[in-house]
Amino acid sequence: MVDLWHSLSAPLQDSLLLIALLAPLGLLGWITIAGFSPLPLVRAILWRFRWANALFVSLIAVSVGLGVGILAQERGLRVGTATAADKFDLIIAAPGSELTMLMAAVYLQPSNVGLVDGQVYTRIAEDPLVDLAAPLAFGDSYKGAPVIGTISEFVAHLSGTLAEGEIWQTYDHAVIGADVPLSIGEKFEPAHGFGFAVQEGVHGHQLTVMGVMQPTGSPWDRAILVPIEAVWETHGMFTGHAPEDNDHTDRFGPPFDADFFPGTPAVVVRAQSLAAAYTLQSTFARDGETMAFFPGAVLAGLYNVMGDVRQAMSLMASVTQILVAASVLMGLFILSQLFQRQMALLQALGAPRRFVLSVVWLYATVLTIAGALFGLVVGFVSALVLSEVVSDRTGINVTAQIGWGEVHLIAAFVLGVSVLSLVPGIAVLRRDIATSLRS
Amino acid sequence: MGPALSISDLRVTSPSGRSLLDVSSLNLPAGKTMGIAGPSGAGKSTLLFAVAGLIVPTAGRIAWDDTVITDMRQRARTAFRRRSVGMIFQDFLLFDELGAAANAGVSALFQPAAKRVALQETAETHLNSFGLSDVSRPVASFSGGERQRVAAARALAGEATILLADEPTASLHREAADALTDDLLDQVAARGMTMVVVSHDAALLNRMDSVVEITDGRINHG
Ligand SMILES: Nc1ncnc2c1ncn2[C@@H]1O[C@H](COP(=O)(O)OP(=O)(O)OP(=O)(O)O)[C@@H](O)[C@H]1O
Ligand SMILES: [Mg+2]
Numbered sequence: 001m002v003d004l005w006h007s008l009s010a011p012l013q014d015s016l017l018l019i020a021l022l023a024p025l026g027l028l029g030w031i032t033i034a035g036f037s038p039l040p041l042v043r044a045i046l047w048r049f050r051w052a053n054a055l056f057v058s059l060i061a062v063s064v065g066l067g068v069g070i071l072a073q074e075r076g077l078r079v080g081t082a083t084a085a086d087k088f089d090l091i092i093a094a095p096g097s098e099l100t101m102l103m104a105a106v107y108l109q110p111s112n113v114g115l116v117d118g119q120v121y122t123r124i125a126e127d128p129l130v131d132l133a134a135p136l137a138f139g140d141s142y143k144g145a146p147v148i149g150t151i152s153e154f155v156a157h158l159s160g161t162l163a164e165g166e167i168w169q170t171y172d173h174a175v176i177g178a179d180v181p182l183s184i185g186e187k188f189e190p191a192h193g194f195g196f197a198v199q200e201g202v203h204g205h206q207l208t209v210m211g212v213m214q215p216t217g218s219p220w221d222r223a224i225l226v227p228i229e230a231v232w233e234t235h236g237m238f239t240g241h242a243p244e245d246n247d248h249t250d251r252f253g254p255p256f257d258a259d260f261f262p263g264t265p266a267v268v269v270r271a272q273s274l275a276a277a278y279t280l281q282s283t284f285a286r287d288g289e290t291m292a293f294f295p296g297a298v299l300a301g302l303y304n305v306m307g308d309v310r311q312a313m314s315l316m317a318s319v320t321q322i323l324v325a326a327s328v329l330m331g332l333f334i335l336s337q338l339f340q341r342q343m344a345l346l347q348a349l350g351a352p353r354r355f356v357l358s359v360v361w362l363y364a365t366v367l368t369i370a371g372a373l374f375g376l377v378v379g380f381v382s383a384l385v386l387s388e389v390v391s392d393r394t395g396i397n398v399t400a401q402i403g404w405g406e407v408h409l410i411a412a413f414v415l416g417v418s419v420l421s422l423v424p425g426i427a428v429l430r431r432d433i434a435t436s437l438r439s
Numbered sequence: 440m441g442p443a444l445s446i447s448d449l450r451v452t453s454p455s456g457r458s459l460l461d462v463s464s465l466n467l468p469a470g471k472t473m474g475i476a477g478p479s480g481a482g483k484s485t486l487l488f489a490v491a492g493l494i495v496p497t498a499g500r501i502a503w504d505d506t507v508i509t510d511m512r513q514r515a516r517t518a519f520r521r522r523s524v525g526m527i528f529q530d531f532l533l534f535d536e537l538g539a540a541a542n543a544g545v546s547a548l549f550q551p552a553a554k555r556v557a558l559q560e561t562a563e564t565h566l567n568s569f570g571l572s573d574v575s576r577p578v579a580s581f582s583g584g585e586r587q588r589v590a591a592a593r594a595l596a597g598e599a600t601i602l603l604a605d606e607p608t609a610s611l612h613r614e615a616a617d618a619l620t621d622d623l624l625d626q627v628a629a630r631g632m633t634m635v636v637v638s639h640d641a642a643l644l645n646r647m648d649s650v651v652e653i654t655d656g657r658i659n660h661g
Pocket of ligand 1: 435438453454455459477478479480481482483484485486529
């Protein structure tokens, strides 16, 4: 049985779970309603107490919406961060914190890290298993957009062909990410440092935008990419190439001369193959001078921790749902008080108890379903807004989507409340008919 | 033909222990009509509720023919009302959001499907004969007299053999009261119903086969 379940495809499992949650609801509805037509009375009650009902629906919508929003947001964040790291197969850097390096290299969150020197870089670049070894240089920015030095091959790796313009031809040229608010031909002067530490005009060095990359859904969309040689040069260092007399042409990219290589905090490596990536990782991880890690693996570890947090959150969400269900039950008791007299009248007119139960049950279930559907909308919109904010702050492309988890949560909630709403129905039936009629 | 009512040693006590009704014997032959008069608070409505099986007496026996409703559980009493009793309440008790037709035919919502169409048609026939033509407007906007007629149509819509009416003409002008009385009594006669009516309306009481007066929960046979 368990094996059979696991042999099913995920969407099939999800659909079956949904059916399993909705079937009891349908059965319950059939058992209470079959043979009766409570709808006209339910409609009358819905209309009569429309403000109380609207309040009730909003209460359910907000609480369901929060649960849905958090679940959708958490998933969006996971997918977004993973997508942003897609192009970063293997990172080799000076020994230190993998997470810090991941944040710096993939998500462009600047921090002080050690450098990989020329010898090591050359060893990486010349390894036959390496397809691309891109050095990075951080430290400058322009109006909040990080200016990152690298090689043109890495631009091609990130963007494929450029969306617009062309790659740099001199050290004064730059290529910008898709979301940088500059256009081709525009000149700008990067500042040293980033964020609060910016020192304007220290370099006194103007750059011209030559090309625009394709969108990548990562913080690199807001970065300005320049030849790494230009970063080194403006900081008064060698350019990675041996100086030659009377040489006025700018030289780009590998091979670099190890003696004139100022160092790079991180080398992004594309291996010849997946197997090659694992070999490289173990080679450079064991090397005392470097660490090598797969961003995907670090993220997976991170998601594991987040998963624990998520479990804690979903436990909290469940407790919240139970509390909401309890207050819904309370609300139903109060609402059913409002139409106690009409329900007594029905019995006075000879209505079977099951009919009265069907009116109360259908009424409560309509409210719950309406609240849950509104909650889905509320959750989706709040996840949309939250995603927008997160994307805006981090540059990571976070998209909010409603997934099966949320649908199941809602279906379970509706089922739970509709079972619970039999209780106020039964309570209505237990009260004395004559007393209710005279009240 | 409607059933005969027989009541013996009936005592109804309020939750606080006050005696509301104390009737040693009261009988109404099958298909006959009986008026109940008496001052306000005497226990007239309480008696009507008791014979409808809506309240459980502290002691005594109420039977409609062989059906001893004081021996029955609530479920059975409800089923008895569904089959046999048409009731007009003192304060009408309508569903304000529903129209006159939906109110008069409200039992159709829980009666067996086979009876529904006929029940709804009968309800509308009575509404028409009571002079109510606007049958879909919510009764919340109806006058007291119009509501009273809707309540009467509801009591007659089913196949009831017992008609229990609490002040059915109280909200009506003289002519309207007489017209409704005519219609009710026509129906009662045509269907052979047994009828108990609580009223202050002398014109209505005069047309009953018998009249009893209640004071302080006790019957003064008149
Ligand atoms: N559930 C109850 N608890 C306490 N007292 C009650 C209850 N029901 C009725 N009574 C009391 O019983 C008495 C009889 O009430 P009932 O409604 O039968 O009077 P009535 O004869 O119909 O009066 P009216 O002509 O004003 O309608 C009243 O004093 C009323 O207050
Ligand atoms: Mg009364």
